[in-house]
Amino acid sequence: MDIFNDILNLRFIDYLDVVLVAFLLYYIYKLVKGTVAINIFLGIIIIYGAWRLTEFLDMNLLNGLLRGFIEVGIIALIVVFQPEIRKFLLMVGSTNLGRRVKFLQRFKFLKTDATNTTNVDAIVAACNKMSMTKTGALIVFERNNNLDFLTSSGDEMNIKVTQPIIESIFFKNSPLHDGAIIVSNNIVKATRVILPVNNEKTIPKRFGLRHRAAIGVTEKTDALALAVSEETGHISYFKDGEFIAFENASQLTAMIKKDLM
Numbered sequence: 001m002d003i004f005n006d007i008l009n010l011r012f013i014d015y016l017d018v019v020l021v022a023f024l025l026y027y028i029y030k031l032v033k034g035t036v037a038i039n040i041f042l043g044i045i046i047i048y049g050a051w052r053l054t055e056f057l058d059m060n061l062l063n064g065l066l067r068g069f070i071e072v073g074i075i076a077l078i079v080v081f082q083p084e085i086r087k088f089l090l091m092v093g094s095t096n097l098g099r100r101v102k103f104l105q106r107f108k109f110l111k112t113d114a115t116n117t118t119n120v121d122a123i124v125a126a127c128n129k130m131s132m133t134k135t136g137a138l139i140v141f142e143r144n145n146n147l148d149f150l151t152s153s154g155d156e157m158n159i160k161v162t163q164p165i166i167e168s169i170f171f172k173n174s175p176l177h178d179g180a181i182i183v184s185n186n187i188v189k190a191t192r193v194i195l196p197v198n199n200e201k202t203i204p205k206r207f208g209l210r211h212r213a214a215i216g217v218t219e220k221t222d223a224l225a226l227a228v229s230e231e232t233g234h235i236s237y238f239k240d241g242e243f244i245a246f247e248n249a250s251q252l253t254a255m256i257k258k259d260l261m
Protein backbone atom coordinates (compact mmCIF):
# COMPACT_ATOMS: atom_id res chain seq x y z
CA MET A 1 0.00 0.00 0.00
CA ASP A 2 2.87 2.29 0.84
CA ILE A 3 4.16 1.92 -2.68
CA PHE A 4 0.76 2.95 -4.10
CA ASN A 5 0.67 5.93 -1.77
CA ASP A 6 4.18 6.87 -2.83
CA ILE A 7 3.20 6.65 -6.52
CA LEU A 8 0.11 8.76 -5.93
CA ASN A 9 2.18 11.34 -4.08
CA LEU A 10 4.64 11.78 -6.93
CA ARG A 11 4.83 15.38 -8.08
CA PHE A 12 5.01 16.61 -11.68
CA ILE A 13 8.67 17.45 -11.11
CA ASP A 14 9.38 13.79 -10.18
CA TYR A 15 7.93 12.59 -13.50
CA LEU A 16 9.97 15.23 -15.31
CA ASP A 17 13.04 14.01 -13.42
CA VAL A 18 12.47 10.42 -14.60
CA VAL A 19 11.89 11.50 -18.23
CA LEU A 20 15.08 13.63 -18.23
CA VAL A 21 17.16 10.75 -16.78
CA ALA A 22 15.69 8.42 -19.46
CA PHE A 23 16.72 10.91 -22.17
CA LEU A 24 20.21 11.20 -20.67
CA LEU A 25 20.64 7.41 -20.56
CA TYR A 26 19.37 7.14 -24.16
CA TYR A 27 21.93 9.69 -25.38
CA ILE A 28 24.74 7.96 -23.44
CA TYR A 29 23.67 4.60 -24.91
CA LYS A 30 23.67 6.11 -28.43
CA LEU A 31 27.20 7.39 -27.86
CA VAL A 32 28.76 4.24 -26.43
CA LYS A 33 26.83 1.75 -28.62
CA GLY A 34 29.35 -0.26 -30.66
CA THR A 35 32.41 1.47 -29.16
CA VAL A 36 35.07 0.20 -26.74
CA ALA A 37 33.49 2.44 -24.10
CA ILE A 38 30.92 -0.27 -23.38
CA ASN A 39 33.77 -2.67 -22.41
CA ILE A 40 35.34 -0.02 -20.17
CA PHE A 41 31.96 0.44 -18.54
CA LEU A 42 31.79 -3.31 -17.85
CA GLY A 43 35.36 -3.17 -16.42
CA ILE A 44 34.26 -0.46 -13.98
CA ILE A 45 31.29 -2.56 -12.85
CA ILE A 46 33.61 -5.57 -12.29
CA ILE A 47 36.05 -3.50 -10.20
CA TYR A 48 33.17 -2.09 -8.17
CA GLY A 49 31.84 -5.63 -7.60
CA ALA A 50 35.31 -6.85 -6.55
CA TRP A 51 35.64 -3.92 -4.12
CA ARG A 52 32.31 -4.77 -2.44
CA LEU A 53 33.26 -8.46 -2.31
CA THR A 54 36.65 -7.81 -0.67
CA GLU A 55 34.86 -5.57 1.85
CA PHE A 56 32.40 -8.35 2.61
CA LEU A 57 35.22 -10.91 2.96
CA ASP A 58 37.32 -8.55 5.13
CA MET A 59 40.30 -8.71 2.75
CA ASN A 60 41.75 -5.43 4.02
CA LEU A 61 44.79 -5.04 1.78
CA LEU A 62 42.99 -5.72 -1.51
CA ASN A 63 40.00 -3.76 -0.32
CA GLY A 64 42.21 -0.73 0.46
CA LEU A 65 43.77 -0.94 -2.99
CA LEU A 66 40.42 -1.15 -4.80
CA ARG A 67 38.95 1.64 -2.64
CA GLY A 68 41.88 3.87 -3.59
CA PHE A 69 41.18 3.10 -7.23
CA ILE A 70 37.45 3.86 -6.90
CA GLU A 71 38.12 7.11 -5.01
CA VAL A 72 40.05 8.56 -7.94
CA GLY A 73 37.53 6.89 -10.25
CA ILE A 74 35.73 10.07 -11.28
CA ILE A 75 38.96 11.62 -12.58
CA ALA A 76 39.86 8.35 -14.31
CA LEU A 77 36.39 8.28 -15.87
CA ILE A 78 36.80 11.79 -17.29
CA VAL A 79 40.18 10.83 -18.78
CA VAL A 80 39.02 7.48 -20.19
CA PHE A 81 35.69 8.73 -21.55
CA GLN A 82 37.05 12.08 -22.75
CA PRO A 83 36.06 11.50 -26.43
CA GLU A 84 32.56 10.30 -25.46
CA ILE A 85 32.04 13.19 -23.01
CA ARG A 86 33.18 15.61 -25.73
CA LYS A 87 30.76 14.13 -28.29
CA PHE A 88 27.95 14.13 -25.73
CA LEU A 89 28.46 17.82 -24.91
CA LEU A 90 28.71 18.58 -28.63
CA MET A 91 25.45 16.77 -29.27
CA VAL A 92 23.67 18.56 -26.44
CA GLY A 93 25.06 21.95 -27.43
CA SER A 94 24.40 21.61 -31.15
CA THR A 95 20.75 20.60 -31.01
CA ASN A 96 18.65 23.20 -32.80
CA LEU A 97 15.99 23.34 -30.11
CA GLY A 98 14.20 26.09 -31.99
CA ARG A 99 13.22 23.73 -34.79
CA ARG A 100 11.71 21.24 -32.36
CA VAL A 101 9.70 23.64 -30.32
CA LYS A 102 7.05 24.50 -32.85
CA PHE A 103 5.37 27.22 -30.82
CA LEU A 104 8.59 29.24 -31.07
CA GLN A 105 7.78 29.77 -34.77
CA ARG A 106 5.19 32.31 -33.70
CA PHE A 107 8.02 34.52 -32.50
CA LYS A 108 9.30 35.49 -35.90
CA PHE A 109 12.43 37.15 -34.57
CA LEU A 110 13.72 33.74 -33.46
CA LYS A 111 13.83 32.66 -37.13
CA THR A 112 12.90 29.05 -36.49
CA ASP A 113 12.04 26.84 -39.43
CA ALA A 114 10.07 23.73 -38.62
CA THR A 115 9.11 22.73 -42.15
CA ASN A 116 12.02 21.22 -44.00
CA THR A 117 11.94 22.53 -47.53
CA THR A 118 14.54 20.18 -49.02
CA ASN A 119 13.75 19.10 -52.56
CA VAL A 120 13.90 15.36 -51.84
CA ASP A 121 12.52 14.47 -55.29
CA ALA A 122 15.49 16.19 -56.97
CA ILE A 123 18.00 14.45 -54.69
CA VAL A 124 16.49 10.98 -55.19
CA ALA A 125 16.26 11.57 -58.96
CA ALA A 126 19.96 12.57 -58.96
CA CYS A 127 20.81 9.40 -56.98
CA ASN A 128 18.92 7.27 -59.50
CA LYS A 129 20.85 8.85 -62.35
CA MET A 130 24.17 8.40 -60.48
CA SER A 131 23.20 4.82 -59.70
CA MET A 132 22.81 4.09 -63.43
CA THR A 133 26.24 5.56 -64.22
CA LYS A 134 27.84 4.04 -61.06
CA THR A 135 28.84 7.41 -59.75
CA GLY A 136 29.66 7.29 -56.02
CA ALA A 137 27.83 9.76 -53.77
CA LEU A 138 27.26 10.48 -50.09
CA ILE A 139 24.53 12.92 -49.07
CA VAL A 140 23.81 13.87 -45.46
CA PHE A 141 20.53 15.55 -44.47
CA GLU A 142 20.80 17.79 -41.42
CA ARG A 143 17.85 17.57 -39.01
CA ASN A 144 17.77 18.83 -35.41
CA ASN A 145 21.45 18.33 -34.56
CA ASN A 146 23.50 21.13 -36.03
CA LEU A 147 26.26 19.67 -38.23
CA ASP A 148 28.46 22.77 -38.38
CA PHE A 149 31.17 20.90 -36.46
CA LEU A 150 31.48 18.60 -39.50
CA THR A 151 31.22 21.18 -42.28
CA SER A 152 34.55 22.68 -41.22
CA SER A 153 36.31 19.49 -42.43
CA GLY A 154 35.16 20.28 -45.98
CA ASP A 155 34.36 23.34 -48.10
CA GLU A 156 31.53 25.54 -46.92
CA MET A 157 28.95 26.23 -49.64
CA ASN A 158 25.61 27.89 -50.06
CA ILE A 159 24.05 26.30 -53.15
CA LYS A 160 20.37 25.65 -53.71
CA VAL A 161 19.61 21.94 -54.24
CA THR A 162 18.66 20.97 -57.79
CA GLN A 163 19.10 17.66 -59.58
CA PRO A 164 21.86 18.95 -61.95
CA ILE A 165 23.76 20.53 -59.01
CA ILE A 166 23.85 17.23 -57.06
CA GLU A 167 24.89 15.30 -60.16
CA SER A 168 27.63 17.75 -61.07
CA ILE A 169 29.06 17.80 -57.52
CA PHE A 170 29.54 14.01 -57.60
CA PHE A 171 30.61 13.86 -61.26
CA LYS A 172 33.87 11.87 -61.20
CA ASN A 173 36.05 14.66 -62.61
CA SER A 174 34.55 17.34 -60.39
CA PRO A 175 36.94 18.77 -57.78
CA LEU A 176 34.07 18.51 -55.25
CA HIS A 177 33.15 14.83 -55.72
CA ASP A 178 35.18 13.38 -52.84
CA GLY A 179 33.69 12.98 -49.34
CA ALA A 180 30.13 13.85 -48.34
CA ILE A 181 27.83 16.80 -48.90
CA ILE A 182 25.63 18.24 -46.17
CA VAL A 183 22.14 19.40 -47.14
CA SER A 184 20.04 21.56 -44.87
CA ASN A 185 16.69 23.06 -45.83
CA ASN A 186 17.32 22.72 -49.57
CA ILE A 187 20.80 24.23 -49.36
CA VAL A 188 24.06 22.36 -49.90
CA LYS A 189 25.90 23.71 -46.86
CA ALA A 190 29.21 21.96 -47.48
CA THR A 191 30.98 19.61 -49.86
CA ARG A 192 34.01 17.29 -49.42
CA VAL A 193 33.07 16.75 -45.78
CA ILE A 194 34.87 14.01 -43.85
CA LEU A 195 32.44 12.11 -41.65
CA PRO A 196 33.08 9.98 -38.54
CA VAL A 197 33.51 6.36 -39.63
CA ASN A 198 31.90 3.40 -37.84
CA ASN A 199 34.52 0.71 -37.12
CA GLU A 200 32.19 -2.08 -36.02
CA LYS A 201 33.21 -5.49 -37.29
CA THR A 202 29.59 -6.60 -37.69
CA ILE A 203 29.15 -4.50 -40.85
CA PRO A 204 29.59 -6.75 -43.92
CA LYS A 205 33.03 -6.47 -45.50
CA ARG A 206 31.63 -5.43 -48.88
CA PHE A 207 30.76 -2.05 -47.39
CA GLY A 208 33.74 0.26 -47.45
CA LEU A 209 34.41 3.67 -45.96
CA ARG A 210 31.59 5.52 -47.74
CA HIS A 211 28.94 3.29 -46.16
CA ARG A 212 30.72 3.20 -42.80
CA ALA A 213 30.81 7.01 -42.82
CA ALA A 214 27.04 7.07 -43.53
CA ILE A 215 26.48 4.73 -40.57
CA GLY A 216 28.88 6.78 -38.40
CA VAL A 217 27.21 10.15 -38.94
CA THR A 218 23.65 8.81 -38.55
CA GLU A 219 24.45 7.06 -35.26
CA LYS A 220 26.39 9.96 -33.75
CA THR A 221 23.82 12.58 -34.78
CA ASP A 222 20.16 12.55 -35.84
CA ALA A 223 21.10 13.20 -39.48
CA LEU A 224 19.91 11.02 -42.37
CA ALA A 225 22.24 9.80 -45.14
CA LEU A 226 22.01 8.51 -48.69
CA ALA A 227 24.90 6.66 -50.33
CA VAL A 228 25.31 5.61 -53.95
CA SER A 229 27.88 2.86 -54.39
CA GLU A 230 30.52 3.43 -57.03
CA GLU A 231 31.05 -0.33 -57.28
CA THR A 232 27.46 -1.55 -57.63
CA GLY A 233 25.41 1.60 -58.24
CA HIS A 234 23.24 0.54 -55.32
CA ILE A 235 21.48 3.29 -53.34
CA SER A 236 21.42 2.90 -49.53
CA TYR A 237 19.45 4.91 -47.01
CA PHE A 238 20.65 5.30 -43.39
CA LYS A 239 18.93 6.45 -40.22
CA ASP A 240 20.04 6.01 -36.57
CA GLY A 241 23.15 4.13 -37.72
CA GLU A 242 21.13 1.48 -39.59
CA PHE A 243 20.42 0.60 -43.21
CA ILE A 244 16.75 1.30 -43.97
CA ALA A 245 15.22 -0.99 -46.57
CA PHE A 246 13.04 0.43 -49.37
CA GLU A 247 11.49 -1.04 -52.48
CA ASN A 248 11.63 1.72 -55.05
CA ALA A 249 12.49 5.38 -55.58
CA SER A 250 9.04 6.68 -54.72
CA GLN A 251 9.01 4.78 -51.42
CA LEU A 252 12.49 6.13 -50.63
CA THR A 253 11.37 9.69 -51.44
CA ALA A 254 8.30 9.35 -49.22
CA MET A 255 10.39 7.95 -46.35
CA ILE A 256 12.96 10.76 -46.48
CA LYS A 257 10.22 13.42 -46.66
CA LYS A 258 8.52 11.88 -43.62
CA ASP A 259 11.83 11.66 -41.69
CA LEU A 260 12.62 15.29 -42.47
CA MET A 261 9.27 16.55 -41.16
Ligand SMILES: Nc1ncnc2c1ncn2[C@@H]1O[C@H](COP(=O)(O)OP(=O)(O)OP(=O)(O)O)[C@@H](O)[C@H]1O
Pocket residue numbers: 136137138177178179180193194195196197206207208209210211212213228229230231232
Ligand atom coordinates in the same frame (compact mmCIF):
# COMPACT_ATOMS: atom_id res chain seq x y z
N1 LIG B 1 34.96 9.35 -43.66
C1 LIG B 1 34.47 9.69 -44.85
N2 LIG B 1 33.68 10.77 -44.95
C2 LIG B 1 33.16 11.11 -46.15
N3 LIG B 1 33.35 10.44 -47.27
C3 LIG B 1 34.14 9.37 -47.24
C4 LIG B 1 34.73 8.92 -46.03
N4 LIG B 1 35.43 7.81 -46.29
C5 LIG B 1 35.30 7.57 -47.62
N5 LIG B 1 34.52 8.49 -48.19
C6 LIG B 1 34.14 8.59 -49.62
O1 LIG B 1 33.85 7.29 -50.10
C7 LIG B 1 34.64 7.05 -51.26
C8 LIG B 1 34.81 5.58 -51.51
O2 LIG B 1 35.30 4.89 -50.39
P1 LIG B 1 35.18 3.30 -50.36
O3 LIG B 1 35.44 2.72 -51.72
O4 LIG B 1 35.99 2.80 -49.21
O5 LIG B 1 33.64 3.16 -49.99
P2 LIG B 1 32.57 2.02 -50.26
O6 LIG B 1 31.65 2.03 -49.07
O7 LIG B 1 33.23 0.72 -50.67
O8 LIG B 1 31.75 2.62 -51.46
P3 LIG B 1 31.72 2.20 -52.98
O9 LIG B 1 30.72 1.08 -53.03
O10 LIG B 1 31.22 3.45 -53.64
O11 LIG B 1 33.12 1.82 -53.38
C9 LIG B 1 35.89 7.86 -51.03
O12 LIG B 1 36.54 8.14 -52.25
C10 LIG B 1 35.32 9.13 -50.42
O13 LIG B 1 34.80 9.99 -51.41
